[in-house]
Amino acid sequence: MTTEARHPHLLKLVDPPIIVGHRCISCERIAFPPDPYGCEKCGSPSDNFENWDLEARGSVRAVATVHRHHRPAPITPFTVAVIELVGGPVVKAIVEGDDVVVGSSVEGFLAPEDKDDAGKVIVDLRFRITQ
Amino acid sequence: MTAPSFLSTRPVFIVGIGLHRYQRRSDQTYVSLGLTAVREALTDAGVNWTDVDAAYTGTALLGMGASRIMLSRLGATGIPMTQVENASASGSSSVAQACLEVASGRSDVVVALGVDKPRGGLGAAPGEAGIPNLEAGSIVPFTHFALLASEYMNLHAVTDEQVAKVAVKNHRNGSQNPFAQRQKVRTLDEVLAEPISGSLTRLQCCPVGEGAAAVIIASEDGIDRLGIDRSRAMQVVASATKTEALYAEGVGIDAALTAETGTAAFEEAGLEPSDLDVLEVHDAFAIEELLYAEALGLCKPGEAATRVESGDFDIGGSCAFSPSGGLLAMGHPIGPTGVGQIAEVVRQLRGEAGPRQQPNARVGMAHMVGIGAVCVVHILRKP
Numbered sequence A: 001m002t003t004e005a006r007h008p009h010l011l012k013l014v015d016p017p018i019i020v021g022h023r024c025i026s027c028e029r030i031a032f033p034p035d036p037y038g039c040e041k042c043g044s045p046s047d048n049f050e051n052w053d054l055e056a057r058g059s060v061r062a063v064a065t066v067h068r069h070h071r072p073a074p075i076t077p078f079t080v081a082v083i084e085l086v087g088g089p090v091v092k093a094i095v096e097g098d099d100v101v102v103g104s105s106v107e108g109f110l111a112p113e114d115k116d117d118a119g120k121v122i123v124d125l126r127f128r129i130t131q
Numbered sequence B: 001m002t003a004p005s006f007l008s009t010r011p012v013f014i015v016g017i018g019l020h021r022y023q024r025r026s027d028q029t030y031v032s033l034g035l036t037a038v039r040e041a042l043t044d045a046g047v048n049w050t051d052v053d054a055a056y057t058g059t060a061l062l063g064m065g066a067s068r069i070m071l072s073r074l075g076a077t078g079i080p081m082t083q084v085e086n087a088s089a090s091g092s093s094s095v096a097q098a099c100l101e102v103a104s105g106r107s108d109v110v111v112a113l114g115v116d117k118p119r120g121g122l123g124a125a126p127g128e129a130g131i132p133n134l135e136a137g138s139i140v141p142f143t144h145f146a147l148l149a150s151e152y153m154n155l156h157a158v159t160d161e162q163v164a165k166v167a168v169k170n171h172r173n174g175s176q177n178p179f180a181q182r183q184k185v186r187t188l189d190e191v192l193a194e195p196i197s198g199s200l201t202r203l204q205c206c207p208v209g210e211g212a213a214a215v216i217i218a219s220e221d222g223i224d225r226l227g228i229d230r231s232r233a234m235q236v237v238a239s240a241t242k243t244e245a246l247y248a249e250g251v252g253i254d255a256a257l258t259a260e261t262g263t264a265a266f267e268e269a270g271l272e273p274s275d276l277d278v279l280e281v282h283d284a285f286a287i288e289e290l291l292y293a294e295a296l297g298l299c300k301p302g303e304a305a306t307r308v309e310s311g312d313f314d315i316g317g318s319c320a321f322s323p324s325g326g327l328l329a330m331g332h333p334i335g336p337t338g339v340g341q342i343a344e345v346v347r348q349l350r351g352e353a354g355p356r357q358q359p360n361a362r363v364g365m366a367h368m369v370g371i372g373a374v375c376v377v378h379i380l381r382k383p
């Protein structure tokens, strides 16, 4: 059985998972997501970027449970949060558990989302209260 | 770099306004919607189509080439026509371009129009930019604003009920506006029902329908030459457009961008936030009125909810917020919205707003935000 990330360029499938951002060599800005074009701070083209590993840990700045959604997935209700990573950048992601509130410390984990006909499991990053 | 205001070099006035009611998607063509608004604006100004030197059409969803097939039905005069797309601020940007054209001296009389019909999706380009993100698919606009609401309410200890009171006020204003898509007074309980995302409920989210709005913009030369009624001409004293800059991580871009654009507009006009009598704000979601009231300097951070509760932002308060009903009640048909805001501000400054008239209104602002993110702010003054 193989496992693949829904967003392969954004994640390293290790335990705990790593979020892949970028660092601009010219101005040292660290940002997420990786960007194929250029730096919003100094204008350097992206060949001046290096990948930058970010720990999937942080604190919750905002949280909302979605009751109605325009798309078939995710299935409602689900909860999303704005998370300030310990490494600086702010990400938005799905969180699991009713106990996540503003200020919670959260950690990332890989949740299976789908399985294709060949048995390949698609995983995506979710967050939960730090265990 | 601050250039002298082009609007003070050659003054620009709104001399006519016209609307087609905002409504749910129907079989009516965009041509019919747009012509209704333009004909009404021409009649209101007392000018003929043959007096118009140029036209700008703000639309985000119609596709290319919308203007001529519509406006030529007023007479194919061969004037320059340009379609303007700036997401939700498309109509605001058509007004900005028309003001620039009149101020430049190239034209004396220009029409700025907004018209749209909803489609299945918004077709927004950022999703096609090839920049993948973790949240792709799970965060649609109302959830983006639900998250901003969560952060704001937590920071300032504001309750669901307090945010919902913005919608109660704007639905009440919309009930007095014959051009509004939603014209019903709603109770707090009604507004709090039907959750959509986070604390946002259905009646705290704007309806996206169809409609049209048009304004006629003229120079003093145009006003004199055509014998336009000066007492009903309202001066545009600021026209500011900005896009999102790079803010500190986690700073709410919508409020930061609004603060910068608002500051630029007040500087251009030589006015202060306290000078505003009327403010049509981008309240696509109820929380936005609170965020932007503070970002535009109408009150201190964290104070907006209590100002709404005190009635200060009601018609008759110190500054009437969205007397038209705003995007929440008047509606948000995208292209028309920003032009419709200008029409409402003009109606208020003329003293012609009937049951929703803000007493003694002399200065008004129209504020729009669009995906991207862009912000467009105009300030109008009764001469």
Ligand SMILES: [Zn+2]
Pocket: A024, A025, A026, A027, A028, A029, A039, A040, A041, A042, A043, A044
């Ligand atoms: Zn850089």
